[in-house]
Amino acid sequence: MNLKQLAHMLALSQTTVSRALNGYPEVNEETRRRVMDAAKRHGYRPNPSARRLATGKSGMIGYVLPTGAAVDIDPHFVEFLSGLGDYARSHELDLVLSPTDADDQETTYRRVVANRQVDAVYISSPRPADRRVALVNTLGIPFIVHGRSEGLDFDYPFLDIDNEGAFHEAARLLVQLGHRRLALINGDDGETFAIHRERGLRRALAASGLTLDDRHVCSVVMTEENGYRAARRLLEQDGAPTAIACSSLIMALGVVRAVRDLGLSIPGDISLIAHDDVFPWLKPENFSVPLSTTRSSIRRAGARIAERLAARISGLEEGARGEVWPVDLVVRGSVAGAPA
Amino acid sequence: MNLKQLAHMLALSQTTVSRALNGYPEVNEETRRRVMDAAKRHGYRPNPSARRLATGKSGMIGYVLPTGAAVDIDPHFVEFLSGLGDYARSHELDLVLSPTDADDQETTYRRVVANRQVDAVYISSPRPADRRVALVNTLGIPFIVHGRSEGLDFDYPFLDIDNEGAFHEAARLLVQLGHRRLALINGDDGETFAIHRERGLRRALAASGLTLDDRHVCSVVMTEENGYRAARRLLEQDGAPTAIACSSLIMALGVVRAVRDLGLSIPGDISLIAHDDVFPWLKPENFSVPLSTTRSSIRRAGARIAERLAARISGLEEGARGEVWPVDLVVRGSVAGAPA
DNA sequence: AGAGTCTTCCAAAGCGCTTTGGCTTTGCCG
DNA sequence: CGGCAAAGCCAAAGCGCTTTGGAAGACTCT
Numbered sequence: 001m002n003l004k005q006l007a008h009m010l011a012l013s014q015t016t017v018s019r020a021l022n023g024y025p026e027v028n029e030e031t032r033r034r035v036m037d038a039a040k041r042h043g044y045r046p047n048p049s050a051r052r053l054a055t056g057k058s059g060m061i062g063y064v065l066p067t068g069a070a071v072d073i074d075p076h077f078v079e080f081l082s083g084l085g086d087y088a089r090s091h092e093l094d095l096v097l098s099p100t101d102a103d104d105q106e107t108t109y110r111r112v113v114a115n116r117q118v119d120a121v122y123i124s125s126p127r128p129a130d131r132r133v134a135l136v137n138t139l140g141i142p143f144i145v146h147g148r149s150e151g152l153d154f155d156y157p158f159l160d161i162d163n164e165g166a167f168h169e170a171a172r173l174l175v176q177l178g179h180r181r182l183a184l185i186n187g188d189d190g191e192t193f194a195i196h197r198e199r200g201l202r203r204a205l206a207a208s209g210l211t212l213d214d215r216h217v218c219s220v221v222m223t224e225e226n227g228y229r230a231a232r233r234l235l236e237q238d239g240a241p242t243a244i245a246c247s248s249l250i251m252a253l254g255v256v257r258a259v260r261d262l263g264l265s266i267p268g269d270i271s272l273i274a275h276d277d278v279f280p281w282l283k284p285e286n287f288s289v290p291l292s293t294t295r296s297s298i299r300r301a302g303a304r305i306a307e308r309l310a311a312r313i314s315g316l317e318e319g320a321r322g323e324v325w326p327v328d329l330v331v332r333g334s335v336a337g338a339p340a
Numbered sequence: 341m342n343l344k345q346l347a348h349m350l351a352l353s354q355t356t357v358s359r360a361l362n363g364y365p366e367v368n369e370e371t372r373r374r375v376m377d378a379a380k381r382h383g384y385r386p387n388p389s390a391r392r393l394a395t396g397k398s399g400m401i402g403y404v405l406p407t408g409a410a411v412d413i414d415p416h417f418v419e420f421l422s423g424l425g426d427y428a429r430s431h432e433l434d435l436v437l438s439p440t441d442a443d444d445q446e447t448t449y450r451r452v453v454a455n456r457q458v459d460a461v462y463i464s465s466p467r468p469a470d471r472r473v474a475l476v477n478t479l480g481i482p483f484i485v486h487g488r489s490e491g492l493d494f495d496y497p498f499l500d501i502d503n504e505g506a507f508h509e510a511a512r513l514l515v516q517l518g519h520r521r522l523a524l525i526n527g528d529d530g531e532t533f534a535i536h537r538e539r540g541l542r543r544a545l546a547a548s549g550l551t552l553d554d555r556h557v558c559s560v561v562m563t564e565e566n567g568y569r570a571a572r573r574l575l576e577q578d579g580a581p582t583a584i585a586c587s588s589l590i591m592a593l594g595v596v597r598a599v600r601d602l603g604l605s606i607p608g609d610i611s612l613i614a615h616d617d618v619f620p621w622l623k624p625e626n627f628s629v630p631l632s633t634t635r636s637s638i639r640r641a642g643a644r645i646a647e648r649l650a651a652r653i654s655g656l657e658e659g660a661r662g663e664v665w666p667v668d669l670v671v672r673g674s675v676a677g678a679p680a
Numbered sequence: 681a682g683a684g685t686c687t688t689c690c691a692a693a694g695c696g697c698t699t700t701g702g703c704t705t706t707g708c709c710g
Numbered sequence: 711c712g713g714c715a716a717a718g719c720c721a722a723a724g725c726g727c728t729t730t731g732g733a734a735g736a737c738t739c740t
Contacts (some may be wrong), residue, residue, distance in 0.1 A: 012720090015722095016720070017698085027718065050696035073418045073422045086439075094436050280563060355728085358691055366687075388727095393694095393697085393726080
């Protein structure tokens with residue numbers, strides 16, 4: 001059942017039927033009702049390919065997915081996706097993943113935009129002066145950055161959590177508890193979120209006249225194994241830290257293992273706070289010693305980004321609106337006063 | 341730059357240019373070269389929307405993604421996606437995720453197929469007599485099932501690992517080590533993979549005249565917390581098992597925690613084997629006691645499925661070819677002889 | 681030389697929708 | 711009652727590609 005047939009059986013022109021269906025004003029309300037009704041009754045669904053060709057709109061949002069033998073997709077992605085799906089589902093918005101060589105994302109962005117495959121894209125894990133953001137901005141497709149870049153000479157729409165504030169609060173708590181030597185096990189320090197976390201932590205220390213020893217900060221891909229290695233390195237050096245802030249729950253697993261392997265205990269010898277993106281399958285309260293966290297649901301962020309992308313596509317949102325979400329500090333058993 | 345312009349500047353018809361570009365035989369090799377050359381020089385890329393409308397082919401593969409407030413996307417998905425991306429990237433194949441209400445997937449499948457949004461789909465986490473498989477089969481779109489259904493009255497193409505064999509081998513090893521009371525912490529027993537694993541385990545026990553106590557099998561969503569709960573329940577009952585087979589590494593984390601909480605040890609009191617889908621961020625060899633596993637890379641499966649979908653789209657693969665991959669049994673420190 | 685066969689190319693008809701540019705009809709006003 | 715604006719509808723022209731149904735020319739064969 002296509003427009004032509006529908007129009008014919010209603011004894012109307014395609015024009016009118018099309019307009020009636022798409023809510024244009026120049027059609028009698030009475031006729032519109034008739035059309036709507038017939039369309040529903042016959043299960044008419046406009047052919048998206050045809051509509052696409054005519055309008056250039058695809059009704060899909062895009063994500064350029066870096067892949068490669070050496071590239072692992074972050075497990076956070078799945079949670080983000082859940083959120084995105086939560087919103088998109090109820091709006092018949094589909095998501096197009098365009099896998100790309102991690103070293104040449106530009107080509108893929110250009111292709112996706114040139115082909116008008118999607119109406120909007122989002123960018124995740126941005127870095128300072130992120131080239132993708134600049135590119136997408138000049139290509140002129142609606143977009144939102146999940147996270148923030150820095151040092152770009154233009155404003156752009158983004159959704160970020162207050163990473164600096166979160167780690168500032170975490171560190172402040174630790175300092176209040178008497179800790180003087182803090183350590184940071186961070187994610188890839190090429191990414192802005194990691195920079196912000198370190199910044200927040202340093203700021204809290206500075207406020208108390210303390211500093212972050214360079215040997216006390218690690219920046220690694222966030223795996224359990226790397227958490228373990230980093231923690232061992234930190235804890236086996238002279239002047240080892242008494243408290244650790246950690247950028248992910250997964251790394252925290254490794255940290256806990258390292259602490260145990262070294263015959264130390266949490267929080268007796270080491271206090272630990274990690275950032276929790278809220279996974280359903282790994283919860284900080286279930287760690288052998290319940291883990292203090294800075295918490296922010298990445299899933300909610302996914303839903304919000306889908307919502308804002310949809311708003312941008314339909315012109316309801318414009319300009320470079322940045323949104324920064326506060327982060328909860330949840331104190332559990334893994335922090336205590338510094339050892340004497 | 342579109343076909344018309346290109347044809348015009350070559351003083352050829354659109355027909356000929358189109359045919360030259362798409363490798364049809366009825367065009368002089370000399371002209372073809374000229375066309376190809378000009379196309380490349382001017383960076384001509386056929387408009388996918390137009391091509392879609394004309395051919396009905398979209399050049400994308402689809403996945404219907406169940407979502408909902410109560411639905412969590414499996415973290416395995418991300419690894420599968422990595423694999424899919426590995427292949428798709430080099431073939432400019434995009435993936436369309438269509439989020440759907442988990443309770444009404446049929447509507448979404450129908451929409452996706454009716455709209456010809458994608459050229460092929462894959463289905464994951466199948467159940468016995470899976471309705472999606474039956475649906476997609478009748479809808480007539482190329483597809484592959486990741487995993488297997490059971491009890492359908494037709495054959496279909498799938499890619500599965502030998503879950504039954506894997507757990508059979510695992511159980512056989514445990515029995516050989518003298519264990520008599522095995523337990524199984526399984527995933528959702530509505531899904532075929534879980535059924536097969538249980539079947540494999542029972543078969544191995546039966547071969548030695550043993551049986552699997554019904555109180556010794558749990559079927560839960562695969563989270564750390566559920567692994568913990570299941571293990572506690574198992575280990576606190578009378579006639580507690582001395583060995584546990586566990587369907588995922590994430591649950592195994594919980595099992596290890598439970599064992600420790602109960603003052604027991606691995607492998608002294610409890611032997612543990614888990615299935616490992618090979619996550620980059622959580623490795624069995626890094627468990628406090630290195631974990632024995634049945635191992636199969638879900639990422640490789642993703643790549644293979646993309647490859648086969650592509651083959652089906654282009655007609656290179658046909659029929660109901662099923663592919664079953666063997667699973668490695670990797671023995672590490674978490675298994676030992678049964679306690680006396 | 682005439683008939684038949686390839687080879688090579690083209691004009692034009694879709695694919696199914698949106699949108700432009702009218703054309704009637706109706707209602708209102710002076 | 712004539713004129714004008716608004717309301718309601720339509721025919722047809724795209725969007726950019728593929729594909730059908732020739733047609734012209736070159737070649738082969740008898």
